[in-house]
Amino acid sequence: MKKYANIIILLILTLYFSSCSEAILDKDPVDRYSDATLWTDPDLASTYLNNVYYRVGHGFRGVMLSDVSDETLNGRGPNATLWHKGIMTADNMRDTYGNPFYSDLRWGNFANVQRVNIFLDKIDEVSENFEGVEQIAVKAETDIMKGEALFLRAWFYTQMCRTYGGLPLMNKANELGDDFSGITRATFEETVNFIVADCDAAAALLPLKADQEMGKATKEAALALKSRILLFAASDLTADGTAASNLVGYSAPNRTALWTAARDAAKAVIDLSTFGTPDQQAVAKNYFEMFKAYDLSDDEIIWGKMFMQTVGTTHRINQTNGPNGIDNFGRNGPFQSMVDEYEMDDGSKFFDHYSVMSINNHITGEDEDLYINTPGGKYNHESPYYDREPRFYASVMYDSCVWQKRFENLAGQDPLGIYQRRTRITYVGGVETNRVYGIDTRNGPVNDWNGTYGGYLSKKYMDDLSCGRDENNKNIWIYLRYAEVILNYAEACLELGDIPTATTYINMIRNRAGLPDFTGDITQAYRHERKVELYLEDIRWFDIRRWKILMETFANPNWGIDITQYDEDGVITTKWKRIEVQEPNNMNEKMYWIPIQTTEIKKAPQLVNNPGY
Numbered sequence: 001m002k003k004y005a006n007i008i009i010l011l012i013l014t015l016y017f018s019s020c021s022e023a024i025l026d027k028d029p030v031d032r033y034s035d036a037t038l039w040t041d042p043d044l045a046s047t048y049l050n051n052v053y054y055r056v057g058h059g060f061r062g063v064m065l066s067d068v069s070d071e072t073l074n075g076r077g078p079n080a081t082l083w084h085k086g087i088m089t090a091d092n093m094r095d096t097y098g099n100p101f102y103s104d105l106r107w108g109n110f111a112n113v114q115r116v117n118i119f120l121d122k123i124d125e126v127s128e129n130f131e132g133v134e135q136i137a138v139k140a141e142t143d144i145m146k147g148e149a150l151f152l153r154a155w156f157y158t159q160m161c162r163t164y165g166g167l168p169l170m171n172k173a174n175e176l177g178d179d180f181s182g183i184t185r186a187t188f189e190e191t192v193n194f195i196v197a198d199c200d201a202a203a204a205l206l207p208l209k210a211d212q213e214m215g216k217a218t219k220e221a222a223l224a225l226k227s228r229i230l231l232f233a234a235s236d237l238t239a240d241g242t243a244a245s246n247l248v249g250y251s252a253p254n255r256t257a258l259w260t261a262a263r264d265a266a267k268a269v270i271d272l273s274t275f276g277t278p279d280q281q282a283v284a285k286n287y288f289e290m291f292k293a294y295d296l297s298d299d300e301i302i303w304g305k306m307f308m309q310t311v312g313t314t315h316r317i318n319q320t321n322g323p324n325g326i327d328n329f330g331r332n333g334p335f336q337s338m339v340d341e342y343e344m345d346d347g348s349k350f351f352d353h354y355s356v357m358s359i360n361n362h363i364t365g366e367d368e369d370l371y372i373n374t375p376g377g378k379y380n381h382e383s384p385y386y387d388r389e390p391r392f393y394a395s396v397m398y399d400s401c402v403w404q405k406r407f408e409n410l411a412g413q414d415p416l417g418i419y420q421r422r423t424r425i426t427y428v429g430g431v432e433t434n435r436v437y438g439i440d441t442r443n444g445p446v447n448d449w450n451g452t453y454g455g456y457l458s459k460k461y462m463d464d465l466s467c468g469r470d471e472n473n474k475n476i477w478i479y480l481r482y483a484e485v486i487l488n489y490a491e492a493c494l495e496l497g498d499i500p501t502a503t504t505y506i507n508m509i510r511n512r513a514g515l516p517d518f519t520g521d522i523t524q525a526y527r528h529e530r531k532v533e534l535y536l537e538d539i540r541w542f543d544i545r546r547w548k549i550l551m552e553t554f555a556n557p558n559w560g561i562d563i564t565q566y567d568e569d570g571v572i573t574t575k576w577k578r579i580e581v582q583e584p585n586n587m588n589e590k591m592y593w594i595p596i597q598t599t600e601i602k603k604a605p606q607l608v609n610n611p612g613y
Contacts, residue, residue: 039122040129042141049145052115052152053216057104058305058477059538060315060461064332065102069540070553071531072332073582077453077560080583083591084554090595090613105163107600109156110170116153117173120146144212147205151217151225154198157191158229162542163594165238165248165610166191184606187246192233199226208274214296214306220272221303224480227265231488234258234495235546237592244611248593256496263492269485275299287513288394292463292475302480309472317475318468321458323397323419324450325439326404327469333452334396334535336559336578341532342392344379347516350388353379356578363427363566371561371576384576390514395535397457399438399563404464406439410446414439421455422563422574429569438563453581454560460536478537483509487530494526502526509533545592558582588612 038044059065066072068083082088083101093101100106123146127139160167166188174180186194203222212218233239233250239258243249250258296304307315322328340350357372371384379387385398397403399421406414414420420438427433437443442451463475490505499522506526507517513533518525527547531540544553560581565574590612601607 039125042126042138042145045119045123045126045142046145049119049148049152052112052119052149054313055112055115056152056155056305056479058313058315058479059536060317060320060473060477061102062320062329062331064536065105065538065541066332066536069544070335071338071535071540072334072458073452073454073558073560076330076333076450077558077582080558080585084585084587085583086586086588086591088591088595090598090601090609093595093597101594105159105594107160107164107596109160110168112156113153113170114174116149116156117170119149120153121173123149143205144207147202147222148217150198150202151206151222154195154202154222154225154229157195157198158225161188161191161195161229162232162546164596165593166246168607169194180604181606183604185247185608187251188233188238188243188248189246189250192229195229196226199223199229208272209302210274215304217303220269220274221480223265223269223272224302224485227262227269227485227488228480230258230262230265231491232542232546234262234492236548237546240548245608247608248610259492259495263489263496266485266489266492269302269482270489275482287391288459291461291478292465294474294476296476296478300482301476301478302482302485304476304478304480306476307472307474309474314472315477316468316472318462318466318473320468321462322468323403323440323457324447324452325410325420325444326406327447328450330440330450330452330457332536333454333457335454335581336456336561337556338531338535339392339396339398339456339561341528342396343389343515343532345387345389345514346378347389347510347518348378350384353377354384361575363568368575369578371578382574391532391535393459395458395460397459399455399561401459403459404467407469410439419457420444421561422565424565424567426567427569452560455562455581456560458536481537483533484537484539487526487533490526491530494522548592550587550589550592554585554587557584 033044038048063075063081064072067074068081074081074084082092082094088101123142126142127135130138157167166185168183169186169190171194199222202217203219203226206212206217206219206222209218209220234255237243238249239253239255241250241253243251290298290300293301295306305313307313319328321332322330324330343349344353353374354371355374356369358367359370359372360366361368373380373382373384381387383400385400393401397419399419401419403417403419405411405417420440422438423441423443424436425432425434439445440451442448442453444451461475461477463473466473466475486505486509490502490509493499493505494502502522503517506522506529509529510516510518518529527543530543534540544550557580559578562577562579563574564577565572590610593610593612595613596607596609601609
């Protein structure tokens with residue numbers, strides 16, 4: 001039976017040095033465990049490791065990682081990030097709200113590597129304090145913990161490697177008085193090999209998810225992480241032979257070997273056969289529910305983080321991403337281009353049935369870019385939100401969709417809890433007589449400054465049973481899931497020229513989402529499917545970079561929607577107008593990698609920063 005991993009960190013284990021007298025040193029501390037005691041007890045060792053788990057970051061933020069991709073606005077808009085503007089430097093890496101650039105990706109993870117290395121240096125000592133059968137049992141227990149620690153080290157290194165490239169390789173704990181002047185960055189290739197070795201060693205020690213405490217590392221997780229880093233390594237950014245240095249790519253890449261390694265890593269996860277056959281109807285129906293779950297029991301989930309409302313690490317994504325009309329912050333909503341990416345329910349492209357046309361507004365006299373339904377087609381709704389694929393309705397909050405009931409002050413005005421983004425204007429005899437702004441707009445009656453500029457919010461990862469204004473969320477964050485592995489395998493097969501296999505696995509994702517097989521160019525179909533399926537899961541930013549499509553992806557304006565409903569002497573028309581909602585992007589080549597902060601370079605001047613910094 002699955003057991004929940006500890007979420008509350010019961011003990012903070014502190015290793016410290018003192019210059020006190022020998023008599024004092026001989027006394028057992030009364031408020032903490034000594035180093036000698038810690039590594040004699042498997043329960044204490046497990047608690048130490050739980051502290052490392054506690055420090056693994058998650059994606060619930062005011063400025064999510066999707067905000068530096070083409071998925072969502074930076075916060076609620078309209079200001080772009082330093083990264084979008086192309087002006088991020090080693091001295092200035094903060095976001096719009098003054099926070100450091102995504103701390104769980106940054107150089108500071110070396111503190112967590114040190115914590116893991118302390119554990120790895122000591123964990124084998126624990127079983128030596130036992131004898132006979134008991135020693136065998138304790139050794140089996142600590143070997144699993146060792147696998148968890150190796151996985152966690154690989155996790156921290158993967159986060160940093162995909163952000164910076166080559167890293168200093170630390171496989172032993174540092175000691176006070178160590179000379180760090182000789183520490184340099186390993187090559188990108190050496191760093192990837194280091195991560196892969198840790199993943200392999202972890203997988204050899206770890207049990208399957210079904211036999212592990214919920215929330216802890218598993219064999220599936222170790223192999224899925226290996227798949228992720230090898231896919232990144234085989235991609236154009238690091239393996240097309242044009243890398244600026246061996247710190248950010250291979251010097252003489254063998255693409256066939258790299259893609260073969262990526263393919264085999266993904267297939268190793270698939271071959272574990274712990275996920276079952278994808279159920280088309282169930283996955284399409286439960287896509288939303290999977291991301292609002294309170295535990296990690298779903299077979300689709302490989303590894304994730306659980307939360308409690310009042311203790312340990314908490315999050316409040318309903319308040320962060322929810323509508324301002326129910327006292328939330330309206331952040332991280334999708335761009336119009338992301339909304340347009342979702343297909344129709346028959347698998348056809350949205351722009352097969354709609355177009356954006358410049359039309360003069362006879363009331364204002366201005367030309368407007370309007371979404372217009374193509375006459376005579378299969379779909380005849382004026383609204384672009386009808387007849388879309390299931391993942392659209394599970395992921396996007398759009399005008400007129402039902403979300404949560406209003407509080408008492410607005411329940412009479414909106415008894416159903418409809419997300420209201422349209423402005424209603426009434427004209428009588430050509431004269432405006434009334435104007436009512438949607439409750440969730442930037443002119444609405446509740447916290448108008450928290451209304452998103454883009455018109456949409458992200459429904460994915462929110463919990464319709466949680467009140468963002470009043471309470472923390474309980475739903476999970478998913479780090480690794482089966483769909484990513486399937487897509488990794490499809491991409492590697494595609495790059496190796498195995499089109500039939502790639503086609504099968506791309507369609508596996510589509511079919512289980514309730515869509516028919518793809519048509520058209522397979523590379524475009526694959527990248528579309530990956531973008532839609534993995535929306536808001538901290539993956540798109542890495543994909544844009546590893547595919548080297550930064551410049552083309554951010555060449556277009558950052559679009560949103562403005563909806564106006566006109567009542568002219570009883571004749572009602574609605575216009576969906578495309579508008580710019582965030583500052584223009586200004587990308588340059590150096591933005592493919594993040595700089596090492598100047599403060600870190602000052603600590604170790606021998607470290608070479610990334611190209612362009």
